[in-house]
Amino acid sequence: MSDSTSTTKSPESRRPMSPHLQIYRPMLTMMMSIIHRITGAGLYFGTLLLAWWLIAAATDAKSYMFINDLLTSFVGRIILLGYTWALFHHMMGGIRHFIWDTGRGLDHPEREYLAQASLIASIGLTLFVWILAYLLR
Amino acid sequence: MSHNDHSMRTPMGKVRYLGSAKSGTTHVWHQRLTAYALLPLSIFFVILILSLIGKDYNSARAILAAPYVSILILLFIGSGIYHMQLGMRVIIEDYVHAHGSKTALLVANTFFSVCIGISAAYAVLKLSLA
Numbered sequence: 001m002s003d004s005t006s007t008t009k010s011p012e013s014r015r016p017m018s019p020h021l022q023i024y025r026p027m028l029t030m031m032m033s034i035i036h037r038i039t040g041a042g043l044y045f046g047t048l049l050l051a052w053w054l055i056a057a058a059t060d061a062k063s064y065m066f067i068n069d070l071l072t073s074f075v076g077r078i079i080l081l082g083y084t085w086a087l088f089h090h091m092m093g094g095i096r097h098f099i100w101d102t103g104r105g106l107d108h109p110e111r112e113y114l115a116q117a118s119l120i121a122s123i124g125l126t127l128f129v130w131i132l133a134y135l136l137r
Numbered sequence: 138m139s140h141n142d143h144s145m146r147t148p149m150g151k152v153r154y155l156g157s158a159k160s161g162t163t164h165v166w167h168q169r170l171t172a173y174a175l176l177p178l179s180i181f182f183v184i185l186i187l188s189l190i191g192k193d194y195n196s197a198r199a200i201l202a203a204p205y206v207s208i209l210i211l212l213f214i215g216s217g218i219y220h221m222q223l224g225m226r227v228i229i230e231d232y233v234h235a236h237g238s239k240t241a242l243l244v245a246n247t248f249f250s251v252c253i254g255i256s257a258a259y260a261v262l263k264l265s266l267a
Contacts, residue, residue: 054260
């Protein structure tokens, strides 16, 4: 119902809107911010897989083995690898937010160190879990 | 809301629920609260998946159906679904500005989250109570 007003080109409707990514020079902290959002969205749609897997487990052996074969196929493993990294990256981003909530780590160069540390930790934890997964196979 | 005679909001803004609806703090707090819960619950979930590697259906089912495992999965689902519904709401509000599509997407977000949450929780309960 307000579509007519939002499409008219009033100065207010043309003002820059958050987060306005096209304007600023790319920096690690802003890339980490947008990746936090992207991994969050990825995990959001990844819950489809989680629900499907749980329903299959609750149904019968045939359904469970079917989704297991799907998830352990080459494409399935790529998706699960991405899912693992998205989970850990979003988790590390969350811990960074917990630190910021206390008022710490917002200044230079602490915020750069935090961004680097969360990136390294997310990749490290993903590798650790996947090495463990292959060893347990 | 009618008690506030000194509000900076325009009458049209109030009608359209634009500007502060005085629930922003609750949104952020619930987002953090679920995040605190998800930190240990996600670690638990990764360990659970690792423990299921190489298991056949019956042993996997037995692990998933153990009471403490089922309870932790239910907590993981509950906090995860609420957390993702809050997060996707912010993404929609940031990028979608047309009133109609924004409302439609916010409704779809809640429907998707509740459907996934109920389906996953039902599966866990069926597993553990069967």
